[in-house]
Amino acid sequence: LAKTTQPISMDSYEGQEVNITCSHNNIATNDYITWYQQFPSQGPRFIIQGYKTKVTNEVASLFIPADRKSSTLSLPRVSLSDTAVYYCLVGGGDSSYKLIFGSGTRLLVRP
């Protein structure tokens, strides 16, 4: 399972767009990229998953360049309730449940 590197923390203000980039240089051909969000005292919540190019859902967008060695989670117009830890995970195949959570990125959204 590929290791990921992401910023430890980020600050933003309400209404801004936030982009969190994750590096995964050793991503394998069959690996997908998945992002989870975790609030204090709660379990992680799935945000978005992608393999290449761009994926968008009602919550976020995920941008993946052609070499797939990095990915960027984009949160449009963040609010205070988006303050959380965001985890980037890379994996695939039959052992994809063995999610490897790094330390994540602590996003703080200020008023």
Add this chain to the structure above:
Amino acid sequence: NAGVMQNPRHLVRRRGQEARLRCSPMKGHSHVYWYRQLPEEGLKFMVYLQKENIIDESGMPKERFSAEFPKEGPSILRIQQVVRGDSAAYFCASSPSTGINEKLFFGSGTQLSVL
């Protein structure tokens, strides 16, 4: 449709006691996973179970820890003779299948404190 339910939310045990953590998966989900999270760290995989079967326990300590998912009832993570180092948040997740990159649904966790 209730999500993954874990209880208790908080559990306090003294060293040497047993801790039993319960997890009821989402309706229709037959795959359960347990993770442990230490303060300021990410979650670490412990064990993956299907009904009445342990599929992968490679992340679970060999001693004192056990898990089950009986045909009827919740999944149980059992820690015998707890030590202070067992203090952590234990999260359960479930999924309807194990397709490649299946999305996992997590419960709110059980915070275990060992005195």
